[in-house]
Amino acid sequence: MTVTGASAHGTAAVHARGVHKSFGRLHVLRGVDLEVEPSQVLCIIGPSGSGKSTFLRCINHLEKVDAGELSVHGELVGYEQRGSRLYELKDREVARKRTEIGMVFQRFNLFPHLTAQQNVMLAPVQVKGESKATAAERARTLLDRVGLADKADAYPNQLSGGQQQRVAIARALAMQPKLMLFDEPTSALDPELVGEVLDVMRDLAAEGMTMIVVTHEMGFAREAGDALVFMDAGVVVEAGAPRAVLANPRHERTKSFLSKVL
Amino acid sequence: MKHRAARPGTHVSADASAPGGPAALEAVPVRHRGRWVAALAVLLVAAMAARSMAVNPRFQWDVVGQYLFDRAILTGLERTLELTVIAMVIGVVLGVVLAVMRLSPNPVVAGGSWVYVWFFRGTPVLVQLLFWNFLSALYPRLSLGVPFGPTLVSGSATALITTWTAAILGLGLNEAAYMAEIVRAGILSVDEGQAEAAQALGLTRLQVLRHIVLPQAMRVIIPPTGNETISMLKTTSLVSVIGYAELLYAAQIIYSRTYQTIPLLIAAAIWYLVATSVLTVGQYHLERRFGRGSSRNQAATMVQRLRASFAGRNGRGAGATGSGGAGAGGVGGVGAARAEEHR
Numbered sequence: 136m137t138v139t140g141a142s143a144h145g146t147a148a149v150h151a152r153g154v155h156k157s158f159g160r161l162h163v164l165r166g167v168d169l170e171v172e173p174s175q176v177l178c179i180i181g182p183s184g185s186g187k188s189t190f191l192r193c194i195n196h197l198e199k200v201d202a203g204e205l206s207v208h209g210e211l212v213g214y215e216q217r218g219s220r221l222y223e224l225k226d227r228e229v230a231r232k233r234t235e236i237g238m239v240f241q242r243f244n245l246f247p248h249l250t251a252q253q254n255v256m257l258a259p260v261q262v263k264g265e266s267k268a269t270a271a272e273r274a275r276t277l278l279d280r281v282g283l284a285d286k287a288d289a290y291p292n293q294l295s296g297g298q299q300q301r302v303a304i305a306r307a308l309a310m311q312p313k314l315m316l317f318d319e320p321t322s323a324l325d326p327e328l329v330g331e332v333l334d335v336m337r338d339l340a341a342e343g344m345t346m347i348v349v350t351h352e353m354g355f356a357r358e359a360g361d362a363l364v365f366m367d368a369g370v371v372v373e374a375g376a377p378r379a380v381l382a383n384p385r386h387e388r389t390k391s392f393l394s395k396v397l
Numbered sequence: 398m399k400h401r402a403a404r405p406g407t408h409v410s411a412d413a414s415a416p417g418g419p420a421a422l423e424a425v426p427v428r429h430r431g432r433w434v435a436a437l438a439v440l441l442v443a444a445m446a447a448r449s450m451a452v453n454p455r456f457q458w459d460v461v462g463q464y465l466f467d468r469a470i471l472t473g474l475e476r477t478l479e480l481t482v483i484a485m486v487i488g489v490v491l492g493v494v495l496a497v498m499r500l501s502p503n504p505v506v507a508g509g510s511w512v513y514v515w516f517f518r519g520t521p522v523l524v525q526l527l528f529w530n531f532l533s534a535l536y537p538r539l540s541l542g543v544p545f546g547p548t549l550v551s552g553s554a555t556a557l558i559t560t561w562t563a564a565i566l567g568l569g570l571n572e573a574a575y576m577a578e579i580v581r582a583g584i585l586s587v588d589e590g591q592a593e594a595a596q597a598l599g600l601t602r603l604q605v606l607r608h609i610v611l612p613q614a615m616r617v618i619i620p621p622t623g624n625e626t627i628s629m630l631k632t633t634s635l636v637s638v639i640g641y642a643e644l645l646y647a648a649q650i651i652y653s654r655t656y657q658t659i660p661l662l663i664a665a666a667i668w669y670l671v672a673t674s675v676l677t678v679g680q681y682h683l684e685r686r687f688g689r690g691s692s693r694n695q696a697a698t699m700v701q702r703l704r705a706s707f708a709g710r711n712g713r714g715a716g717a718t719g720s721g722g723a724g725a726g727g728v729g730g731v732g733a734a735r736a737e738e739h740r
């Protein structure tokens with residue numbers, strides 16, 4: 136274990152330096168460096184298997200980082216530094232840190248045995264110990280915000296994909312996170328439903344939420360993104376302002392990837 | 398992400414009955430002559446069997462009737478039901494614990510669970526019952542205390558291990574091994590994304606299990622657990638070999654005195670049938686209830702299927718789409734395979 140502490144990066148929302156991650160002999164992340172400032176929207180693009188999802192999952196410690204520095208709001212993820220040593224955090228402490236990081240998945244992952252409102256209420260009640268009445272009221276406000284006030288009592292299998300993903304966003308927002316991670320939130324959607332989810336995300340960005348978005352929606356990256364990162368084979372190949380990177384990619388790999396997807 | 402997730406909620410359906418829509422289809426339903434013929438054949442065989450049983454005097458139906466509500470038989474029935482309930486409660490609770498242990502990241506904990514299941518599934522329940530019954534010979538004194546330290550309570554094993562405790566231990570601990578596998582299958586059936594989403598929200602591992610994984614696993618766990626309960630009700634009859642007067646042993650006590658073996662066995666069998674029938678109905682309703690949120694079509698009742706089948710519509714289609722059907726067909730096999738394995 137050669138994870139080192141982050142001390143001088145208290146201001147960044149996310150700070151990654153030389154992040155490595157392997158699954159057995161498969162070396163997936165090979166030294167990822169990136170920085171996200173508060174209220175910034177960072178979009179990540181890259182070919183399939185380049186490690187985008189893995190990197191996002193490392194941020195909230197769904198995957199353990201093998202080496203490098205990874206901190207969120209100046210605090211290490213999944214570890215604690217005491218003196219010069221690193222200590223792995225207990226399940227309960229990791230869980231507490233995760234409450235500050237919202238995550239939205241490609242396949243929604245709504246809880247099918249709970250209604251939309253119960254999906255949104257679950258974590259505030261179980262994790263934060265909010266009263267059911269308070270949580271229910273806030274859940275309805277959040278569902279209203281994503282345009283689903285009338286679907287509060289629907290079960291996930293009674294909702295369209297776009298509606299499910301909007302509930303999933305409301306569910307993540309219910310914990311009042313300081314950072315939101317989106318892993319290809321629109322890739323499982325029919326084209327006509329992509330817009331409604333992107334609209335919600337644009338609103339969120341406009342309100343100043345710090346966001347990391349793995350996406351293939353170049354239009355969203357161009358308009359809503361503050362920064363764009365191209366990942367390939369486990370490293371950040373190119374980073375910059377979205378318009379600049381999309382219009383004038385400097386690296387060969389970025390050029391060939393963009394020529395295929397644009 | 399190259400494939401799209403299946404999205405419920407968008408299926409194309411032409412709603413023929415909508416007012417102002419196209420006229421409803423008018424068609425003469427298919428007549429199922431084969432079904433009528435097959436049904437008649439089955440009824441005929443059943444009638445023949447019933448008649449032969451009714452007219453054969455050696456069945457001694459009058460004696461059956463006389464003992465059906467006999468005090469000793471009813472007490473035996475009560476004990477059978479009690480054994481079933483207690484053994485299943487032990488089985489389910491311990492089974493959940495063993496299943497969670499088995500999925501633990503700690504290899505010693507997981508291994509312990511594996512060894513338990515290996516041992517209790519690998520030996521016949523009858524042997525286990527006898528073993529518990531004769532435990533007093535192995536450990537004449539049982540004591541409770543600090544491991545390798547001082548003893549707190551101690552007593553004679555013969556006093557502690559009555560035939561009742563031996564029966565409960567034998568049946569309950571054995572059942573736990575089977576329930577552990579059923580619960581494990583249930584837990585594994587829940588999509589990993591569910592636990593991930595819950596963890597990402599800040600739930601601890603235990604909270605994820607309790608609020609997200611186990612409720613969803615129920616759908617897969619309930620049908621085979623119903624089978625296990627029905628199976629357990631019958632397995633309790635094995636306890637007769639250690640001399641605990643449950644239903645079968647109660648009947649045996651009487652016929653060893655009166656030599657009316659067949660009628661008493663029939664009386665016992667009737668009660669077993671009544672009890673398993675009640676349980677089957679209960680299981681059916683549990684399956685319907687726990688299918689909620691997983692399938693839009695609830696399983697049709699037997700009567701609905703009969704009506705549909707003979708009214709010319711496809712009865713199987715109506716009955717087989719229910720959620721319970723899938724669960725019972727898949728993991729329910731665990732229960733069925735088990736019954737053959739050691740009973």
Ligand SMILES: Nc1ncnc2c1ncn2[C@@H]1O[C@H](COP(=O)(O)OP(=O)(O)OP(=O)(O)O)[C@@H](O)[C@H]1O
Nearest residue numbers: 158161163181182183184185186187188189190398
């Ligand atoms: N839990 C795991 N165990 C083993 N290998 C894994 C695991 N998770 C991911 N991988 C592998 O790591 C590599 C990177 O996967 P990752 O999901 O991060 O890619 P991605 O950039 O998100 O791709 P996509 O665009 O297809 O989602 C892949 O080769 C994948 O098979």
Ligand SMILES: [Mg+2]
Nearest residue numbers: 187188189318
């Ligand atoms: Mg991915």
